[in-house]
Amino acid sequence: MGKKEFSAIDYSICDPKKCSKDGICLSAKACSYKVIKQIDGPFEPPIVIHDLCMGCWDCIDACPLKAVYKKRIV
Numbered sequence: 001m002g003k004k005e006f007s008a009i010d011y012s013i014c015d016p017k018k019c020s021k022d023g024i025c026l027s028a029k030a031c032s033y034k035v036i037k038q039i040d041g042p043f044e045p046p047i048v049i050h051d052l053c054m055g056c057w058d059c060i061d062a063c064p065l066k067a068v069y070k071k072r073i074v
């Protein structure tokens, strides 16, 4: 039951103002499933709706600061 891996954000690294001029999360933009969202708007770190993550890892490739990583549930 359930997925074993999903993407997660390292909030000690994530800094939206460093990755785009308009404060838009590039990983959120890259996620076709809208699983990463800036619910508080531009310039705020995104959240990941873990249950909906498809494990495609497009978000990891898209993050210039490498703040997105694969999290494993054991």
Ligand code: SF4
Pocket: 009, 013, 014, 015, 016, 019, 020, 024, 025, 026, 027, 028, 045, 046, 062, 063, 064, 065, 066, 067, 068
């Ligand atoms: S997750 Fe990556 S791309 Fe998204 S706001 Fe944070 S640093 Fe920028």
Ligand code: SF4
Pocket: 006, 007, 030, 031, 032, 033, 034, 035, 036, 048, 052, 053, 054, 055, 056, 057, 058, 059, 060
């Ligand atoms: S791994 Fe894919 S589905 Fe999951 S948050 Fe990243 S881009 Fe979206």
